[in-house]
Amino acid sequence: MKNFKFRIYDNNYNVRIISHEDNIIDLEVNGTAYSVKLSNEVKTTKTPTLVRSASKRPSEPLKVSPSSSNSKIIAPIPGTVLSVDVKVGDEIKIGDRLLVLEAMKMENNIASEKAGTITAIHVKPGQQVLQNDVMIELAQ
Incomplete structure (x- = not known):
């Protein structure tokens, strides 16, 4: 041979x-x-193993200062806005759903962490957002 x-x-x-x-x-x-x-047959894998490196900048949680009069609702992760449930001038309270963000094929409800009035909406349904993009502004 x-x-x-x-x-x-x-x-x-x-x-x-x-x-x-x-x-x-x-x-x-x-x-x-x-x-x-031969004691064991050596088998090679046909599918490569993908390794994802750690993010250079970890995500920052939304921090709301109770003493500030204006707050910005930012995107916690990149995704697509499915619906905006408020409009400028709406009075909201803690826990009210502001919008729905689809990320990684999951729907994420973005809720208010404090009460106030919507002063600006920077997104619309179907729009793509990146992490830390400002989506909604509200005032107390």
Whole structure:
């Protein structure tokens, strides 16, 4: 089948592989026949393993200062705005749903963390937003 020449510790070896079936190899080393059984078959994976590196800048949670009179609702993650549930001038209270953001095929309800009046809306349904984009502004 195949012939090989090896040199190990100044010794020359002529190896000829006679047959290879499953995990049994019949070979001849310097004219002497051997039957070798392989312990485990080495299998290579056909699908590569993808490794994602850690984000350079970790996401920052929305921090609302209770003493400030204006607040900005920012996108916690990149996604698509599915619906805006408020309009400019609406009075909202804590826990009211402001909009729905789709990210990674999941719908995320963005709710108000404080009460106030909507002063500006910077997004519309179908719009793509990036992390930390300002979506809505409100005043107390």
